[in-house]
Amino acid sequence: EPEVTQTPSHQVTQMGQEVILRCVPISNHLYFYWYRQILGQKVEFLVSFYNNEISEKSEIFDDQFSVERPDGSNFTLKIRSTKLEDSAMYFCASGGTGDKGTTEAFFGQGTRLTVV
């Protein structure tokens, strides 16, 4: 069964450093998402990406965040200058094979980011 894969599974970084979280969505999907989940809290939407551009973003997704699809397979989330409060599990998701969006998203196993 196809799956969304994320690397690394766990990343520790110092405050102020830049991190790049990587995702390989399911190959025929057209819609890509990043979510985060702070320990013990709910899953929060960050950004959606379609047709090589951001289609929607939340208030959390400020200037320190960026996304990119550098080639035909990878989808990355960059956090420019990490803060302690960025420590969370980050989930990538993908879905949809047509131009009308999707009601079902497939999530990766997540990257646990720890900022120290």
Added chain:
Amino acid sequence: LAKTTQPISMDSYEGQEVNITCSHNNIATNDYITWYQQFPSQGPRFIIQGYKTKVTNEVASLFIPADRKSSTLSLPRVSLSDTAVYYCLDIDSGNTPLVFGKGTRLSVIA
């Protein structure tokens, strides 16, 4: 902001049927009702989706009344491995991202 309301937690013994009800007071005509499951330290996983009446798959059944203001996820004969957080969502058929609420934390006890 999540549009649905569901109980924060539920407990059940193994082998019992569990019904989790969700309120969809602001559901729109184009919205589907969708349920996701999240195990600890894993990403959410799609369980089931419906528009109205009843839908059944190998994991669960979903009951949606005619007014679509609520839905009930039914898990038959739960086991310890069904311990997870269950989320109900209204999703329109377009590219609106999933918005998760706090979900219902189901604890299955032996």
